[in-house]
Amino acid sequence: MKQKIAQYINQHRLFFPKDKVLVTLSGGADSVALLRLLPVIGYTCEAAHCNFHLRGEESNRDENFVRQLCQEQQVPLHIVHFDTEREAKERHISIEMAARELRYDWFEKVRKECGATVIATAHHQDDSVETLLLNLIRGTGINGLCGIRPKNGNIVRPLLCLDRKDITDYLSAIGQPYVTDSTNLQDEYTRNKIRLNLLPLMREINPSVKESILKTAEHLNDAASLYKVSIENAKQRVLTPQGIRIDALKQEVAAETVLFEILHPIGFNASQIKDVYRSLDGQPGKSFRNADWQVVKDRELLLIAPLQEASRPTLEIKEYSYTPEFVIPRDKDTACFDADKLPSPLSLRRWKQGDTFVPFGMKGKKKVSDYLTDRKFSLVRKEQQWLLCCGDEIVWLVGERADNRFRIDSNTRRVLVATVVTK
Template sequence: MDKQKVIQYIDRNKLFSTEDKILVALSGGADSVALLRLLLSLGYICEAAHCNFHLRGAESDRDELFVRHLCREQQVPLHTVHFDTEREAKERHISIEMAARELRYNWFEEVRKECNAAVIAVAHHQDDSVETFLLNLIRGTGINGLCGIQPGNGKIVRPLLCLDRKEIVDYLHGIGQDYVTDSTNLQDEYTRNKIRLNLLPMMQEINPSVKESILKTAEHLEDAAAIYNKGIEETKKRILTQEGILIRALQQETASETVLFEILYPLGFNAAQVKDIYRALNGQPGKIFTGTGWRVVKDRELLLIEPLQEVVKPDLEIKEYDYTPCFVIPRDKSTACFDADKLRHPLSLRLWRQGDTFVPFGMKGRKKVSDYLTDRKFSLLRKEQQWVLCCGDDIIWLVGERTDNRFRVDEQTKKVLVVITK
């Protein structure tokens, strides 16, 4: 291995300096072992972090023992943690791969802060970047997913991206350093392994230098993506509001479906969902699309975007007062006043329903709540969040909006019930 190439790569990408402490993510596999040994040989101060995910039975414990022995031999402080990864994935309804990734990186950051390390070094290399390119191509992540793995992302750095797997293994053999092999890397259960074990060998039969070709393509796409992303950001300024996307403005943009994809994909909407949303732009309002943690609602003029969350029930403060000439009825929408003697049933709070009616303050006839909200030009999302205060079966207040005229304070009132939203 050409160590100078690694030094130049670290310096060129400004990953860290010689004075920095490095926290090395150490699995025990060839890549991470080579990373640790290489950084130590270059004079860097290192600590190591190892996660036991308990996914491979005795093999997981074997890896931990190997890592402990290696760090003791190299006099490197080691941090370890145990995770019940399967339970975490089940409770959160995510894949085991995703659960392991989130657990790992969250814990790495905690350890980095504790040991005062500048960065977390992970052992991704060129082959990983090629596999990521193909994986994202298959998933349809757009141009940004085809730029390969980046040298750094926040506190995460990848000093070995200038090397391929063969160079790494040859380096370990050259210094007489052993490592452990994850048996699941020899199986094709996961998509990445299928790419590594099946797809890439087939591609190499067609073009023996296909890995180099993919890396060069990813490099070109990185430059193209910089220009592309600048255009996307400028477009967002023209079409985005606090509530969502202006439909007409979006449709006037060049490559409007691609713009929509770049806005919604990071929110957990896949390419097929984005296409369905795009097709619905000229349809009737009310259609709802749900992604991972977000949803999009087709409204009249907007594509409304909001995080998936429960509608928060308002906290009400209720007090009763004698109605005297000195009493001043508040005029703000967060406060409602009623003739206490007209309220003959218990009060209850709920979200409005289709078919609900009330008599708006100052009017005599009934009005549908749905019509009132439409007249107020409320969005579909805002309508869903409208609470009503009821006395028995009667709505007495559209909370934060308007009271019912039948329960108003008048010249006959003796006691006033005041309701305030906190």
């Protein structure tokens, strides 16, 4: 078994002989086996244990067990306590998700502090098969059918070459006790159905079903690698700094799939992405949003932008006497007005449909929407336009164009200068 794991580590280049490994230690059979095996193979280890306080006295039992085990094996141990239920409530996420985020954030912190190269988790073959089937049942793409990968960033899984029976047989052979691994905070109810009901039924059809599934996962892993390269090439063809070129996207062999791979990582679900795809031949203006991002169907682009309110500009307004020495500023973030033509207090607001003004240098009124279109502003950029108003009249499209009715002329005695303050 030691040789098998060593070969697996070398084959997948999980880590190297001089590397220190941080082992995640729950006290269950798989994590205990990992802690016992790696030092025997020749690796320096430290251990990390999370007490989530979700199972009452059992949580403390597990902590006491790992303390004793690490003391016996002379392995440095790091322990953290989490109020998992409070964290889940504050973050508005499930307890399972909160526990996952808490533990992996903490593991990475400990890894850096103790100088470990990688974080080793004790996932094994049965976990990989169950994960693949669970994803298949829930619905997934090609990546969800690859099982558990041997390495993901700083996370490594050295036991993926073993199954659950290999692990328990090894611990029995060396007389090493362990606690029932009830700290797996994934959906155990569904996993138990797969483990106790679905897999035995599948073995009746094919006694080697587990091996077949793992072999299929290997093939899909290769296919996923090719898929990833193809998607990255497609992204280069369709993406611009502002968003997605609609014509280029429609020319792709699997346009909806390419769109999915662009939008899903920023939080859009499959149903939303299908709606975005259906909008490609529609009129500009359709907007799609999630908690953090928006996608807007413009004329030639699907605009992608963070969903944030255009920050209200801060204006500095000063009054000057209009003398021959006064020099009118020419930068776009400054506008000058005849103060006596402004009878009401000034105010800031967003532009809205129907707004009109008289652009500086012109005599007739123009719709703000037409002006912004003439400037070739995207729909997202249009949303960010602020107006400086005097009563109901627009004085200045901030940062763009002043209204001609309030311009300085030969009768001007007092000048009002408005400047956007850069934060």
